[in-house]
Amino acid sequence: MTLARQSPRWRPAELLVPTPAGLFCPPADIHIDPVRPVPRALITHGHSDHARAGHGSVLATRETLAIMALRYGEGFAGSQQVAVPGEVVRIGEVDFTFVPAGHVLGSAQIVVESRGLRIVVSGDYKRERDPTCAPFEPVPCDIFITEATFGLPVFRHPPADGEVGKLLESVRLFPERTHIVGAYSLGKAQRVMALIREAGYEKPIYIHGAVETITEFYQADGIPLGEIRLVAGMDRKTLGGEIVICPPSATQDLWARRFPDPVTAFASGWMRIRARARQKGVELPLVISDHADWDDLLATIREVQAGEIWVTHGEAEALVHWCGTAGLKAKPLHLVGYGDEGEAESEGEAADAPVA
């Protein structure tokens, strides 16, 4: 005769385990942000290092599913299911809840909870205000899984409205020059546009074709970005004094040189490293990031009150070390395949010596 027993509490690695395909939850048989095709995927947001095509089924927010369909086509997965933020989806004996991450439109943390153990997979996130997406909501948990893209004390992002102020001041000072702003096409570009509008700039903003689809999606989703015009089809010589937003790579193309005496700007957390701005030929670096900076990583870790921190990617070492000094258990997961496309222009060398 056996005594009736309650299911024992999971050991953390039984509920969520790093694998080559990404984080895997064995009792639910799902992966989170898998980097390889899997039968069942939960996806935090639409950046291409997290949201890939070819999974059997995908559970993600409405916006993330829409962004994936725009980028990969409607058939990007065998089936799709909408995750409504705040609503629990039970798979097997595991409860999953999507909670806003404040990173880009539709971005979510995923709360994984079973048998009294709660793990939060934060995905990419930031704490700074962003008029284009819902703000990050801290969720108290046992284990907090965080990125560390800017996990070094040198990375402290100034307020983004001040950076956009620098752009508009430059436009005022150089009314004959075209200001070309490199900004990643999902999230950063639209955030920069929204901040430009908040600063009171009312002229049309011009965009590169690579930014068009996602920008239209943001507008259709109710994010006011004012009048946006495509550069394509225009005589670029007539665009002196205008603001043009394009993918970061385009700022270094021949494409960019056809504007009148262009001022090259780049909106990225990496612009905190002046050597990098110089190396990329950026005349006007704008330190605007969709990732938490060092201070916000630490503040978030304190806020969620987790006893244990797992670091997915980025500058894991410094963050893990800090956790140790704060009396928290912490470990790097060494997940491969991430490095936000939004900030990936960096080629991942955050350890550059800061020059300023």
Ligand SMILES: [Zn+2]
């Ligand atoms: Zn991202």
Ligand SMILES: [Zn+2]
């Ligand atoms: Zn990422």
